Amino acid sequence: MTDGEGDHREATDAAAADGVAATQSFYSRWAQLYDALASHTPGIGGLRARAADRLQLSTGDTVVEMGCGTGANFSYLRERVGPEGAVVGVDLTPGMLGPARARINRAGWANVHVVAGDATRPPVTDADAVFASFVSGMLGEPATVVDDWADLVGPGGRVGLLDLARSTSTLGRPVNALFAGLVFAGLPSKRPADALAAPRTLDARVVAAQRALRDRCRDVTYSTHALGFARLAAGTVK
């Protein structure tokens, strides 16, 4: 490695550490509100159920949810793997894992677990399926990460992504400005310049993540929902 490459690597690592700290601080502060929105926003349950269906899970499967947040997907995933299977949620924000653990304890699920960790370096080495919802837009290098998730499940394993991005549909486009404002409000760290850049970055990351899924998988299903703001992609690793 040259000095220049070393400097670049250090700068990139420092930026990533700043990003992690900002994410942890932001989501820990808003965890309760996030949990309410993640569970009770009209239509969200149907979307989560549909995403879980697309993973084509079987009884006894192990499914890892990357960036599981407060565990709003757990019931849908657990229902599909049954008591013989396992659901493992990974998240790097302690404040989100607290409500996730409380949800597991309330329901008495013995086969649902959460692990504190970074989805870009997953603390899990084997699974039948990997799922992530509303996470692709937070990843600096989404294509590389999705590629790693495909390696984690291996050939025959499933990968599913549920993401929000600006709508390209006739009905959704008029609402894009409002959506962009919400994207900015939801940024863990904000600079005024991000107001314009944030929705573009989100779109680009979601497209990159879902393209990587398409590249690595066969039998890919893709659909849009909620006026085109929600994009759901899933497939079986080749």
Ligand SMILES: C[S@@+](CC[C@H](N)C(=O)[O-])C[C@H]1O[C@@H](n2cnc3c(N)ncnc32)[C@H](O)[C@@H]1O
């Ligand atoms: C918008 S929330 C989505 C939570 C959940 N998936 C849902 O559908 O409600 C994003 C979550 O991803 C987590 N996150 C972001 N980057 C992560 C990473 N690199 N590794 C693990 N978790 C991450 C955040 O801490 C936060 O809990």
